[in-house]
Amino acid sequence: MSRSVAVTGMGIFSAIGKNLEENHRSLIHGKHGLSHPEILETVHQNLPIGEIKSTNSDLADALNLDKNHAFTRAALLGTIALKEALQNAKIEDFTNIGFVNGNSVGGMDMTERFYREYESNPANRRFIQAQHPGFTTEQIAGYFGIDNYVTTISTACSSAANAVMLGARLIQSGRLDQVIVGGTDCLSRFTLNGFNSLMIYSEDFPKPFDSERKGLNLGEAAAYLVLESADFAKNKEVLGYVSGYGNANDAFHQTASSENGEGAYLAMQKALETANLNPHHIDYINAHGTATQNNDLSESRALIRIFKEMPAFSSTKSFTGHTLAAAGAIEAVFSLLAIKHQQIYPNLNFNSAISDTRLRPVTELQSTKIQHVLSNSFGFGGNCTSLIFSKDE
Amino acid sequence: MxxxxxxxxxxxxxxxxxxxxxxxxxxxxxxxxxxxxxxxxxxxxxxxxxxxxxxxxxxxxxxxxxxxxxxxxxxxxxxxxxxxxxxxxxxxxxxxxxxxxxxxxxxxxxxxxxxxxxxxxxxxxxxxxxxxxxxxxxxxxxxxxxxxxxxxxxxxxxxxxxxxxxxxxxxxxxxxxxxxxxxxxxxxxxxxxxxxxxxxxxxxxxxxxxxxxxxEIRTQDSFAEISDCMIYRNISEEKLQEEISWFLKKNDLKIDELDVVILGNNGDTRYDHYYQQLQEDLFKNTLQLGYKNWVGDYNTVTAYACWLGAEILKRKEIPQQLKLNNLPLKQPTSILVYNQYLGKNHSLTLLRSL
The missing domain is CATH 3.40.47.10 (Thiolase/Chalcone synthase)
Incomplete structure (x- = not known):
């Protein structure tokens, strides 16, 4: 690696807490954030979701937004999480900072609400442009006055992980010295019904890597990391380094993963290569672990192909639900918390291993020495990304 | 490198x-x-x-x-x-x-x-x-x-x-x-x-x-290169002029060496001033082309603009219907594409012949 990429700040808002401290507390106490829908208006009242129990107007008030704002829910969550990350990194001058946002749902929450009303109700038309992810990113960037390099990655469930990777590459190439990376996605009827129609939505709490797993549960969240070059990070507390990354395509099916997890295997292999590490260096894996039949088996096989001796691993989606484009970012935050506190967060709801692969995740909070963490995020379109975070030595 | x-x-x-x-x-x-x-x-x-x-x-x-x-x-x-x-x-x-x-x-x-x-x-x-x-x-x-x-x-x-x-x-x-x-x-x-x-x-x-x-490999079929690209979420007209000059300089190009500029004018009176200001000032001696009146404006229309620029470099020929000003045509060797939509997400892309 040419230039090291330091993480100097992070912020998070998820169903298990509105900031870093709350999220950490939930993780160590094994307190998940899944519940029945209260804010999302859907007929599927029986489906557990990782819902943040604040209404849009609560969130907008917290940000002091004008009444006629056009912030999508993803933008509201994102702005709050980003505020924490910037405070944490002590950044006040945004002149040269870049912003790479992962987002997939965009303003679909608003589109599905107003789609049939735009014709008759001019007041809502400010949300027409909000449907697409770039608009949500612009709102967040606009709130802080981040003007230069601002972009959005939309590769479904690996979006934020790809944003972290791009941020690291932008710093390494010297194109930027400071960049905010991460992602945000809110719950919507669109995605809830989408995954439900694919028959991979669980009516119970998610059981990642369990032989009896019944599918995924969606969640909503936003999380961001502030990445800085070594020069810029010099006098700051470094939470960890982005030391490796890899993206590959499964090239198997639009939504399903290949049997032997080829894309996942290649992504992990590339991540280890860029980090210049061997598999045995990895102390903990924050798995993608959606709790679908297909993903967990395919990911397990890919893990076994890479790791002769399987390191400790868990899927924290059992706490937050699958937060789609934000997943890679909240799991990056959890990986960095694992490094900071030298502890591994459990995989909830696990009872028995998948018979084929016999992999058993960590099911209780564990204190242990953690130097390197691998975090996986895989998405529709065969998109597979692995990141490696390392402790400041 | x-x-x-x-x-x-x-x-x-x-x-x-x-x-x-x-x-x-x-x-x-x-x-x-x-x-x-x-x-x-x-x-x-x-x-x-x-x-x-x-x-x-x-x-x-x-x-x-x-x-x-x-x-x-x-x-x-x-x-x-x-x-x-x-x-x-x-x-x-x-x-x-x-x-x-x-x-x-x-x-x-x-x-x-x-x-x-x-x-x-x-x-x-x-x-x-x-x-x-x-x-x-x-x-x-x-x-x-x-x-x-x-x-x-x-x-x-x-x-x-x-x-x-x-x-x-x-x-x-x-x-x-x-x-x-x-x-x-x-x-x-x-x-x-x-x-x-x-x-x-x-x-x-x-x-x-x-x-x-x-x-990265130049073949007998290579006909142009994409030298550089920048994006700005939000930029003032004054700053834009400075950035364009800096961008060209960074790519070892003086403003009077630039042969063609492909501009994103789309007929929206609220935002076309971004282009008009450049047309009257920085690019007044540069051949200016516009294309959105023919292919419409959509988010990735600049991919078309880059295709157009590369096609011009390949054929060494300018589509006459796209000309926004009338300057004597030089053999085109460098083309800049500048675009924005609704005053946001500005971009600069530089193409060059080989």
Whole structure:
């Protein structure tokens, strides 16, 4: 690696807490954030979701937004999480900072609400442009006055992980010295019904890597990391380094993963290569672990192909639900918390291993020495990304 | 050290054909939303697959394959796609099902094809390409975000030798006409050819795809290079002038050495001043071209603009109908593309002949 990429700040808002401290507390106490829908208006009242129990107007008030704002829910969550990350990194001058946002749902929450009303109700038309992810990113960037390099990655469930990777590459190439990376996605009827129609939505709490797993549960969240070059990070507390990354395509099916997890295997292999590490260096894996039949088996096989001796691993989606484009970012935050506190967060709801692969995740909070963490995020379109975070030595 | 990005193959689908462009036969439309020209998709895609594909997937896949063919590459190392609005047709289809059926009896086909990275995923699937695969969606800076990623790959030591990069956006039946409601499109009677002289707000829109096979290897088929690209979410007119000068300087080019500038004027009186100011000042001695009155404005129309610029460098010929000023024509060797939409997501892309 040419230039090291330091993480100097992070912020998070998820169903298990509105900031870093709350999220950490939930993780160590094994307190998940899944519940029945209260804010999302859907007929599927029986489906557990990782819902943040604040209404849009609560969130907008917290940000002091004008009444006629056009912030999508993803933008509201994102702005709050980003505020924490910037405070944490002590950044006040945004002149040269870049912003790479992962987002997939965009303003679909608003589109599905107003789609049939735009014709008759001019007041809502400010949300027409909000449907697409770039608009949500612009709102967040606009709130802080981040003007230069601002972009959005939309590769479904690996979006934020790809944003972290791009941020690291932008710093390494010297194109930027400071960049905010991460992602945000809110719950919507669109995605809830989408995954439900694919028959991979669980009516119970998610059981990642369990032989009896019944599918995924969606969640909503936003999380961001502030990445800085070594020069810029010099006098700051470094939470960890982005030391490796890899993206590959499964090239198997639009939504399903290949049997032997080829894309996942290649992504992990590339991540280890860029980090210049061997598999045995990895102390903990924050798995993608959606709790679908297909993903967990395919990911397990890919893990076994890479790791002769399987390191400790868990899927924290059992706490937050699958937060789609934000997943890679909240799991990056959890990986960095694992490094900071030298502890591994459990995989909830696990009872028995998948018979084929016999992999058993960590099911209780564990204190242990953690130097390197691998975090996986895989998405529709065969998109597979692995990141490696390392402790400041 | 950055390696060069040679264009070894490219293809484009838009509302005008390549032939019409260089024979002064560009068509005018009387609607503010008009489709891309039809293409014989069957030549490239199996009929079974074709039936399920939305226009964005079809246009993207066909232009990607044509760009690869032209470059003589079977499988690229990376696939990078820019799309502002993604697969709107399938999104609309699934959303209407949800609303009509009150969230029941849904089939997932439209949903699984609704994600913004469907085109990139489908290209990978078709080519069996397990390499790096990325999709950017930053409104009018989506294609440029993809280009910047490509450029990064050519500075890294990751073994990348050729990258397939493109931009694609489609029209959807209900969602695109929404732009009549929020002032993005022009109202009333329209003659698209004349919109750059219009005195009204809004623009016209269409759809298209353009893909490029960019390689570090210069072949006998290489005809241009993409030298550099920058994006700005928000920039003042004064700062823009400075940035353009700095951008050219960084690429060892003086303003009077720049042969052609391709500008994104779209007839929207609220925002065309960004271009007009440059036309009157910085670029007053540069040949200026405009194209959105012929192919419409959509988020990744700049992929078309880059295709156009590269085609001009290849043919050493200027499509007469695109000229915004009348300057004696030099042999074109350098072309700058500048674009913004609604005053946001500005971009600069520099192309050069070899």
């Amino acid at each position: 950055s390696r060069k990005m040679y264009i070894n193959g490219m293809a484009s689908i838009a509302a005008q054909t390549e032939e019409d462009l260089f024979t002064e036969n560009l068509q005018s439309f009387s609607e503010n939303i008009f489709p891309a020209t039809s293409v014989n998709y069957k030549e490239y895609i199996k009929p079974m697959m074709l039936r399920r594909m939305s226009k964005a997937i079809k246009m993207g896949l066909v232009t990607a394959k044509r760009a690869l063919n032209e470059a003589g590459v079977d499988v690229p190392d990376s696939i990078i796609v820019g799309t502002g609005e993604g697969c709107k047709q399938d999104t609309e289809k699934f959303l209407e099902n949800i609303l009509d059926e009150n969230e029941s009896f849904l089939t997932p086909t439209a949903f699984i094809q609704s994600t913004h990275n469907t085109v990139g995923g489908q290209i990978a699937l078709d080519l069996k390409c397990t390499g790096y695969n990325m999709t950017y969606t930053q409104n009018s800076a989506s294609f440029e975000s993809a280009l910047i990623d490509a450029k990064l790959q050519f500075t890294e030591e990751m073994g990348t030798r050729c990258v397939l990069v493109g931009g694609v956006d489609e029209i959807a039946r209900i969602s695109t006409p929404f732009y009549n409601l929020d002032g993005q499109l022009k109202a009333g009677e329209i003659n698209t050819a004349k919109i750059l002289q219009s005195s009204s707000e809004g623009t016209i829109t269409s759809e298209g795809a353009a893909f490029f096979l960019l390689s």
